[in-house]
Amino acid sequence: MAAVIRMPAALAGVTEGAIQTWLAQAGDTIAVGAPLAEIETEKAVVEYQSEVGGTVARLLVEAGDNVAVGTPIAVVLAAGEGDDAIGPALAAAGLSAEPEAPAAAAPAAAPAPVAAPAAVQAEAAGDRLFASPIVRRLARERGIDLTAVTGSGPEGRIVRRDLDGAQVAPAAAPAVAPAPASGSTDVPLTGMRRAIARRLTESKTTVPHFYVTAHCNVGELLELRKRVNSAIETKVSVNDFVLKAVAGALRAVPEANAIWGGDVIRRFDTVDLAVAVAVEGGLLTPVLRGVESLTLTQVAAAVADAAARARAGKLRQEELEGGSFSVSNLGMYGVDEFSAILNPPQSGILAVGAAKERPIVVDGQLAVGSVMTVTLSADHRVIDGAVAAQWMAKFVALIENPVAILA
Amino acid sequence: MIKLGLIDEAGVAAVREQAQTAMAAATAELLEADPEQAGKRRIRPELWPDPGFVDVGLRGDASELDGLTVADPLDHTGGWVDTKFVDAVAAVMDRRMAEDPRIVVLGEDVHRLNGGTNGATKGLAKKYGDQTSETGRILGTPISENAFFGLGGGLALDGRYRPVVEFMYPDFMWVAADQVFNQVGKARHMFGGDNPVPLVLRTKVAMGSGYGSQHLMDPAGIFATAPGWRIVAPSSAADYVGLMNAALALQDPVLVIEHVDLYGTADRVPEGDLDYILPPGRAAVRRTGSDVTVISYLSMVKASLDAIEQTGVDGELIDLRWLDRASLDWETIGTSIRKTNAVLIVEQGARGTSYGAWLSDAIQRRFFDWLDQPVQRVTGSEASPSISKVLERAAIARTEEVVAALEGERRGMGAR
Incomplete structure (x- = not known):
C-alpha cells in the first residue's frame, strides 16, 4: 500500500x-x-x-x-x-x-440558546475557525491574525464587529498599507520573522520590564583575556567572560535565577543561559546548560558550536528551550549601550555594549580607562529592583575582578 | 369537404402536390448528401447555430423604451395630487387607453361592479365600451383563465393589439399555466427572439382578505422562474404609474403585481403627469442604514419600514420595484451589501413559492466575500393561508415577523 x-x-x-x-x-x-x-x-x-x-x-x-x-x-x-x-x-x-469531522462538528450543531449570544472562543468547535466571509476578506486585507480574535456572533463566529474591536486593540497587528506602485517592496514573512514578531510583541506588551545599567571598568578583564589567549590555543572572547560573570552573579543571587510561572515562581538549580545569535533573516537564542560548571574555554567552545550550528540552521528544538536568562552582545558593532527585550519566559536579559576607552575616575583623579556598559532588563514579576541591583553589583564585581571568574 | 362541395378530388390532389413541392424546396435548402454515409442526407453543417445562441431572445432588450420620458417619483420636485392607490391604477390605464387604441382589457368582471372587484378598472367600461359593443375594449370574460389568457397571448403575438389581462387572484395562474408559462413565457425565445409578445398581466396579492388557500399566493416567485416574463411590484401609486407605463411600452410580457392592502391607502401621484416611465433596473432606497440591507417589494416595503423603526436596527431598505432576473437593480443592491454586509429579504407569502429563494442564492454567489452572516429571509409559513382568520394570519408575514427577523440580524452582528 x-x-x-x-x-x-x-x-x-x-x-x-x-x-x-x-x-x-x-x-x-x-x-x-x-x-x-x-x-x-x-x-x-x-x-x-x-x-x-x-x-x-x-x-x-x-x-x-x-x-x-x-x-x-x-x-x-x-x-x-x-x-x-x-x-x-x-x-x-x-x-x-473524514469520520473525525462530523464527530468534531457535532457539538457545534446542537441548537444554542438563541437569545444568549455569549462570547464563545472561536476555536471551541475544533480546529475550524468560524469567521464570516467579510471577516476573512478584511483579515486578509488588513493582516489581522484571526486566531487571536474572539467571535461574538452565533456559535462563536467571528463577525465584522469583532474585527473592529481587534483593530483598536494595542496588540493587534498593524494594518498593512497597500503597496504603492513603486518605491517599496513587500518581503514575505518567514516562520522565524513571524515568531520574533509575535513573541517579542507579547513580551514587550505583557511583561513588566525594568532596566538597571552599570558601567564596568574592564581594563583588567581585557588584560587577562590577552594573557589567556596567548597562553592557550582556544581563543576566548570578552563575551565568554561576560557569560561566566552572569552565571556567577546568578549563583550568588539565586532569586534572580528564576522565571514567572503564572501561579508560581520557578527557581533553577543550574544556570542555563541563552545567547542571542544573529542569523540570516533574524536571530536565534541557543541555550548553554550548566554554565556555572563550565570552564571559560568550555564556554567559548560551546558558544562557537551553537553559533555555527544556528547559522547553519542545524539547531535542535531542545537546544532552544529553557533558561532563565539571556545575553545579547552588540559590542562587536561598536554600540555604546542599549536595552533588550526579554525573551519569554526568561526573566532577565543583559544587553552588552562595546568596551571603549572613556574618562574614568581613579583615586579622585581623572584617567582614561576601558569601560563597558551593560543594561539588565528584568521581569518585575520575578525580580524586584533591589534584587536586580544586588545582581548587578555582583556582576560588576566579577567583571572588574576577572580572576575570580577563572577560579 | 368534398361532400359539402367545398373541394373536389382534383383540388385535393393539387393541394397535396403544392404541399409536397414546398416541402421538397425547403429540404433542398437545408439538406445535403452526407459524405460519410452514402445514400443519406444531413443538415448542412453551416446551418447549425452557435451554442452561444442558447439564451438569445429570451426577452427583448428594452430598447423600445428609448425616447420615453423617465421620471423617478423619488426625484420629483413638482406638485403632488392626493389619490387612493387603486384610483391611480384606473387612472393610468385610462390615460394609456386614451393614447393607445391598441390596448384592450380582458378579465373576469373588469367591465362591471364599477371597475371589477376592487375598482381597478373603474370608469373604463363606460368610456371605452365592453364586450357587448363591437368596438368595446373592456372585455368581461367567463371564468376560464386558460382560455382568456390564451386569447390575450394570441392578440399579443399578432401585434395589432396590446392586451392587458387581469387574474382576479394570482393562484389562477395555475389554471392558465400552459398559456402563461408554456406559451407566452417561451414564445419569443422559441422562435429566435424576433417576435415580440407585448402583454400585461395584472393580478393582486390578497393575503389578509380571507379568501383562503386557493386565492392568497404571491406569484412573484413562480414568475421569476420563467425568464420570458418581466415582473413589477409597485409599493406606491406614483411608482405604479411609472411601472405600468413601462410595462405597456415593453415588447415583453410583464406581470404587474398589486396588493389589496395597498388599494385603499391614501397615496399621491405627481401632479399633471401620467406619462413617465420607471424603466427596468430601478430599485428605490426607501431608507438608508448601515446594519442590514432589507430587500422587499409591494406591501411588505411598508411593513419593513415599520419594523426597522420599531427595532432600531439601522436597516437600509431597498424597494425592488422590478423583480425579474433581467430587470433587477444589482447596482443598488450591491452598493448596499458592500456597506452593511448583511441581507434580509422580506416577502409575505408561503415559503414554497417564495421569491427570495432564488434572490438569496444569487446574492451569496455575487457577494459571498462581503457577507457577515447568512442571507436571511422573511416569508410566510409552509402552508397556503387558510380561510380561518387565525390561520391566515399565522401563515403570512407582516410587520411582527420582520421585527423578529431584524432581531435575528442583530444577534448575527455579534456584540459591540
Whole structure:
C-alpha cells in the first residue's frame, strides 16, 4: 500500500511547518530513516527522516509552502507499486480523515440558546475557525491574525464587529498599507520573522520590564583575556567572560535565577543561559546548560558550536528551550549601550555594549580607562529592583575582578 | 369537404402536390448528401447555430423604451395630487387607453361592479365600451383563465393589439399555466427572439382578505422562474404609474403585481403627469442604514419600514420595484451589501413559492466575500393561508415577523 506522508509535528507544540528543502525528489528510492525534507518551523529547521521506505511518487507541497501539521505532503510507493496506486492512497487518506469531522462538528450543531449570544472562543468547535466571509476578506486585507480574535456572533463566529474591536486593540497587528506602485517592496514573512514578531510583541506588551545599567571598568578583564589567549590555543572572547560573570552573579543571587510561572515562581538549580545569535533573516537564542560548571574555554567552545550550528540552521528544538536568562552582545558593532527585550519566559536579559576607552575616575583623579556598559532588563514579576541591583553589583564585581571568574 | 362541395378530388390532389413541392424546396435548402454515409442526407453543417445562441431572445432588450420620458417619483420636485392607490391604477390605464387604441382589457368582471372587484378598472367600461359593443375594449370574460389568457397571448403575438389581462387572484395562474408559462413565457425565445409578445398581466396579492388557500399566493416567485416574463411590484401609486407605463411600452410580457392592502391607502401621484416611465433596473432606497440591507417589494416595503423603526436596527431598505432576473437593480443592491454586509429579504407569502429563494442564492454567489452572516429571509409559513382568520394570519408575514427577523440580524452582528 502506498504511504501518504503528512507534515510532522517537527517540534513539540507546533501547529504548522514549511518545507524548506525537499531532500528527495519524485522518483527517488528512499530507505527508512533517509532524509526526506528540511522542515522549517517558527524556531528551527529540522531534518525530517522518512518513516517508510519505497519510491517517492509525488511531492504534494512545494518548497516554501507553509501547511498545517497533518497535511499530506508526499506519497511514497511500496516496492512493486505503480503510479496507479497514488490515487487510491490519497483517496484513502482523505477518507480516513473524514469520520473525525462530523464527530468534531457535532457539538457545534446542537441548537444554542438563541437569545444568549455569549462570547464563545472561536476555536471551541475544533480546529475550524468560524469567521464570516467579510471577516476573512478584511483579515486578509488588513493582516489581522484571526486566531487571536474572539467571535461574538452565533456559535462563536467571528463577525465584522469583532474585527473592529481587534483593530483598536494595542496588540493587534498593524494594518498593512497597500503597496504603492513603486518605491517599496513587500518581503514575505518567514516562520522565524513571524515568531520574533509575535513573541517579542507579547513580551514587550505583557511583561513588566525594568532596566538597571552599570558601567564596568574592564581594563583588567581585557588584560587577562590577552594573557589567556596567548597562553592557550582556544581563543576566548570578552563575551565568554561576560557569560561566566552572569552565571556567577546568578549563583550568588539565586532569586534572580528564576522565571514567572503564572501561579508560581520557578527557581533553577543550574544556570542555563541563552545567547542571542544573529542569523540570516533574524536571530536565534541557543541555550548553554550548566554554565556555572563550565570552564571559560568550555564556554567559548560551546558558544562557537551553537553559533555555527544556528547559522547553519542545524539547531535542535531542545537546544532552544529553557533558561532563565539571556545575553545579547552588540559590542562587536561598536554600540555604546542599549536595552533588550526579554525573551519569554526568561526573566532577565543583559544587553552588552562595546568596551571603549572613556574618562574614568581613579583615586579622585581623572584617567582614561576601558569601560563597558551593560543594561539588565528584568521581569518585575520575578525580580524586584533591589534584587536586580544586588545582581548587578555582583556582576560588576566579577567583571572588574576577572580572576575570580577563572577560579 | 368534398361532400359539402367545398373541394373536389382534383383540388385535393393539387393541394397535396403544392404541399409536397414546398416541402421538397425547403429540404433542398437545408439538406445535403452526407459524405460519410452514402445514400443519406444531413443538415448542412453551416446551418447549425452557435451554442452561444442558447439564451438569445429570451426577452427583448428594452430598447423600445428609448425616447420615453423617465421620471423617478423619488426625484420629483413638482406638485403632488392626493389619490387612493387603486384610483391611480384606473387612472393610468385610462390615460394609456386614451393614447393607445391598441390596448384592450380582458378579465373576469373588469367591465362591471364599477371597475371589477376592487375598482381597478373603474370608469373604463363606460368610456371605452365592453364586450357587448363591437368596438368595446373592456372585455368581461367567463371564468376560464386558460382560455382568456390564451386569447390575450394570441392578440399579443399578432401585434395589432396590446392586451392587458387581469387574474382576479394570482393562484389562477395555475389554471392558465400552459398559456402563461408554456406559451407566452417561451414564445419569443422559441422562435429566435424576433417576435415580440407585448402583454400585461395584472393580478393582486390578497393575503389578509380571507379568501383562503386557493386565492392568497404571491406569484412573484413562480414568475421569476420563467425568464420570458418581466415582473413589477409597485409599493406606491406614483411608482405604479411609472411601472405600468413601462410595462405597456415593453415588447415583453410583464406581470404587474398589486396588493389589496395597498388599494385603499391614501397615496399621491405627481401632479399633471401620467406619462413617465420607471424603466427596468430601478430599485428605490426607501431608507438608508448601515446594519442590514432589507430587500422587499409591494406591501411588505411598508411593513419593513415599520419594523426597522420599531427595532432600531439601522436597516437600509431597498424597494425592488422590478423583480425579474433581467430587470433587477444589482447596482443598488450591491452598493448596499458592500456597506452593511448583511441581507434580509422580506416577502409575505408561503415559503414554497417564495421569491427570495432564488434572490438569496444569487446574492451569496455575487457577494459571498462581503457577507457577515447568512442571507436571511422573511416569508410566510409552509402552508397556503387558510380561510380561518387565525390561520391566515399565522401563515403570512407582516410587520411582527420582520421585527423578529431584524432581531435575528442583530444577534448575527455579534456584540459591540
